[in-house]
Amino acid sequence: MIDRLGTDAVQGFLEDTSNLKSGWSPGVFFPESCEEAAGLLRSAVADGRRYMVAGNGTGTTGGRIPFGDYIIAMHRLNHIGEVEQTDEDTAILRVQGGALLQDVQAKAAASGWHYPPDPTEKTCFIGSTIANNSSGSRSFRYGPTRKHVRAIRIALPQGDLLEIERGRYLADSEGRFSLELPIAGQLSFMRPDYGMPSTSKHNAGYWSAPGMDLVDLFIGSEGTLGIILEAELQLRKAPEQVIACIVWFLTEDDLFAFIDKARSGASGVAPRAIELFDRNALEFLRQSYPEVPRNTAGAIYFEEETTRENEEGCLEAWMTLMEECNAPADLTWAALDAVGLTRLRDFRHQLPVQVNEWLRRQSETKVSTDMAVPDGQARQLYELYRDACEAEGFTCIIFGHIGNAHLHLNILPKNREEFDRAKRLYRKLVTEVIAMGGTLSAEHGIGKLKSEYLVLMYGEQGIREMVRVKKVFDPYLVLNIGNLIPTNFYEIET
Numbered sequence: 001m002i003d004r005l006g007t008d009a010v011q012g013f014l015e016d017t018s019n020l021k022s023g024w025s026p027g028v029f030f031p032e033s034c035e036e037a038a039g040l041l042r043s044a045v046a047d048g049r050r051y052m053v054a055g056n057g058t059g060t061t062g063g064r065i066p067f068g069d070y071i072i073a074m075h076r077l078n079h080i081g082e083v084e085q086t087d088e089d090t091a092i093l094r095v096q097g098g099a100l101l102q103d104v105q106a107k108a109a110a111s112g113w114h115y116p117p118d119p120t121e122k123t124c125f126i127g128s129t130i131a132n133n134s135s136g137s138r139s140f141r142y143g144p145t146r147k148h149v150r151a152i153r154i155a156l157p158q159g160d161l162l163e164i165e166r167g168r169y170l171a172d173s174e175g176r177f178s179l180e181l182p183i184a185g186q187l188s189f190m191r192p193d194y195g196m197p198s199t200s201k202h203n204a205g206y207w208s209a210p211g212m213d214l215v216d217l218f219i220g221s222e223g224t225l226g227i228i229l230e231a232e233l234q235l236r237k238a239p240e241q242v243i244a245c246i247v248w249f250l251t252e253d254d255l256f257a258f259i260d261k262a263r264s265g266a267s268g269v270a271p272r273a274i275e276l277f278d279r280n281a282l283e284f285l286r287q288s289y290p291e292v293p294r295n296t297a298g299a300i301y302f303e304e305e306t307t308r309e310n311e312e313g314c315l316e317a318w319m320t321l322m323e324e325c326n327a328p329a330d331l332t333w334a335a336l337d338a339v340g341l342t343r344l345r346d347f348r349h350q351l352p353v354q355v356n357e358w359l360r361r362q363s364e365t366k367v368s369t370d371m372a373v374p375d376g377q378a379r380q381l382y383e384l385y386r387d388a389c390e391a392e393g394f395t396c397i398i399f400g401h402i403g404n405a406h407l408h409l410n411i412l413p414k415n416r417e418e419f420d421r422a423k424r425l426y427r428k429l430v431t432e433v434i435a436m437g438g439t440l441s442a443e444h445g446i447g448k449l450k451s452e453y454l455v456l457m458y459g460e461q462g463i464r465e466m467v468r469v470k471k472v473f474d475p476y477l478v479l480n481i482g483n484l485i486p487t488n489f490y491e492i493e494t
Contacts, residue, residue, distance in 0.1 A: 002030040002076070013054050013064065013071050018449055019365045020062035025052070028071040034153060034161060034229045040072060041227070042159025042183065044478040051479055053223040055128035056100070058121040060368075061447025063132075063222055063483050074098035074125055077229060083111040091235040092150060097127025097228045104233070113235040116142035119443075120349065127228040132445040133203045133220035137303070137348075140403035141272035142236075144201060144443070146219040153230035154218060157474035158184045162226075169214035177214055189472045191217070194462040199372045201404045201442035204450075205458060205484065206466050217469070222445050223480040225473045239305035242272075243314060244344045246333040247322055248296045255298045256379045258325040259402055262302060263375075267317040274403030275301040275348065278386070281397040284354040289347060293331050300402070301348060303341075311336070351399060355410055364413040367422040371433045372406035372442035384432060385409040388425055394418065406442040430456055451486045463489050 004010070005027035014023040031037035044051060052066040054073045064071075074097050081094035091113050095104055102122035108115045118136035119129060128134075130152065135144035142148070151165040160181045171177055171191050179187040192208040206225075207216045218225055249255035255276075262271055277285070277299045286292040306314045315334075322329055335341045359366060373381045382398060389396040389411060400408040409429075413419040430440060430453050440450060440457045455463055467489050471477075477490060 002032070004028050004030075010066075010071060013057075013066070013073065016057045016059045016062060016064055018060050018062040018065070018447065020065050020449060023062075023065035023067055025066040025069060025071050028054070028073050030073050030076050032076045034077070034155065037072060037077070037227055037229055038155040038159050038161050041155055041157055041478065044157075044159075045476050049478070050481060052482075053131075053227050053480055055125045055131075056123055058124040059128065059132070059447060060370075060444045061449045063445065063447035063480075065448065067482060069481070072227065074127055074227075077127075078103075080104060080107050083108060083113055083235065089237055093233045093235055094230065095126050095233060096230050097125060097130075099126045100124070101126055101129060108235050109238060112238050114238040115148065115233060115235055117145045117148055120352075126231060126233075130219055130228050130231055131221065131223045133207075133443075135201055135203075135401075135443045137273035137275055137301075137401060139201060139401065139443075140274055141270075144203070146207075146216055148234050149215065149219060149231055150234050151232040152215060152218060152228050154226040154228055156181070156184060156226045157476070157479045160184055161229075164215045164218065165232075166213055166215050171210070171212050171214075173211075175210065177217075179214075184473070187472055189469060192462075192465040192469055194458055194465055197372075197439040197457075198374045198437050199405065199439050199442065200375055201372050201401070201406050202439045203443050203445050204439050204441040205446070205454060205462070206469055220445070222447065222484045224470055224484050226479070240307045241311065241337075242303055242305050242341055243311065244301065244303045244335040244341050245318065246344060246347065247300045247302070247327045248293050248331045249298055249300070249325070249327055250296060251326075252297045254326045255300065256382075258300060258321060258327065259378065261321050261325065262300075263403055267320045269304060269314070269317045269321060271302045271304050271403065273301070273303040274401075276382075276399060276402035276407065277301070277351070278382075278398040280395075281351055281399045284358070284397060285347065285351055287354050287357075288350050293328075301344065351397070355397065355412065358412060362412070362414055364416060364419040367411040367413065367419065367426050369407075369409040369426065369429060370441045370444040371430070371438055372401075372404060373433060373436045373438035375405050377436055377438075378402050378405040378407070380436065381405060381407055381433065381438070384429065388429060392421060392425060394422060394425075401442070404442070427453070427456075446484045448482050451482075451484060454484070455486065460489075 010025040050069040052069040054064040077096040078098040079096045085091040118138045119134040160183045175191040395412045411422040
C-alpha cells in the first residue's frame, strides 16, 4: 500500500474534464492488491474516513473529485491477463480495474480478438468504464460495456470481497436478491422499483429490470455500491477489415433520410457506427480541415466491418444509399484500410480540440448535454436542440451517436449572462427529453454535476429507491458520497 498525505500529494486528483473546481482531500491511497483496497473500506468507520474512488481523470461529470473524502486511486491495480478462447467466436480476458482501455484493446488485438466498447478517451481505466457503463460509436452494433462483462470482483463498502459471475445472482420473481457475506452478513433486498427509459443507450441511475442479474446493478453504479477491482471481459473475433466514410449532405431532409435507411439496413448495409456532425460542428472542424465542403447541412460518419470477399458489394450498397439520399458522391471521404480509418477517426476527435481552443478565448466554460431519446425520435431531438439554441442566439454544435438517437449539444457561452441562460435552457431541455421517454445521460453518467437533474428523471421516490439500495451495501455511507445520488436525500431517508 502506498499512501500520500497533504495538499501536494492530492493536487493531481482534484480535477477531471468536468471543470469542477474547489475539491479537496486529506490524502490519497494507492492499493496494490484487492485485499488492500478492501482493507481500507473495512476500517473506514473505525478510522473515521470516507473515500472517493479515483479513475484516470477522463470523466466529464466530476465523479472522482473529492470534497473532504480520502482518495482511493486505482493506478496500481493495472494487471492484464492472457486471452483465453472459449469457443470459435468468443474469448475472455481478465483485467484489473486500473488497466487502461487502450492497453486492454491492444492486448485483445494482439491475439486476433476485439473488445467492442470504444469510449473516445482511450486512457480511461477499464474499471471506470464498467462503473459508468461506458459506450461510444460502436455501441450502435455492439451495445454498451455491460453487454461485454462476464464477471466482476468488487470490494464492498463494509470490506467484503465479492466475485459476481453473470448468471450466479439473479433477482427472483418478486425482484429480490439474497446474499450471505462474511462481514456484512445476510443481505436481502428488492431491486430498485422504477421504470427505465426506452432508449438504446442509458447510463443514469441504478439498473433495474425483472429477473435482472446482480452484476448489472453494479455496472453503471458509478462506484457508489463498491469498487470494481477486477473484471472478466468477453471478446469477439476481430473483424477482417473495416471500411468507413464521411458523407456530406446539402439538406437536413436528405441527411435524416440517409440515417433512417442506414439504421434499418436498407440495401443490405450493416453499419457498426453512425455519427452525425451538424453544420456548426463542420465549421469548427474546417479550422483544421479546410477541405471540408462548404454550404452543407451536415455530415454522417459511418463504419462497417467487411471481408476481402464482400468489400466491393458493401461499398456498392453504401453508394446506392448515398445516391438515393442525394449525397454528392464526388465529395465523399472514404477509408478502405487501417491508415485511412485512423485519419477519419482523427477527424471526429479533432472536434473537441477545436471547441476547447474556442473556449480558451472566452471567459466561460461550455454547457453540454449527454441525452438520448427512443429510437425513431432522433430528428426530434436534433430539432429540439437546434431550435432552442437558435432562439437564444447561442453559439453551439450538435454531434454524436445519431444511430442510437444520442446527440451531444455543446452550448458555447461568450459571457456570464449567456452561461446563466444556457444553464436555464439545459434544465428545460432535460425536462423535454424526459417527456419524450429519453434519458438524462446515455454514456457519461451523472457524477456530481448532474445529480440534481436525476430527480427530474426518476422523481423523489425514484431517488429514495436508489438510496435504499445504496444503504444495503453501504449503511455507514463511506463510499463515493456525492456521486449519482443528491446528498440531501441521504439526510431525509429513514
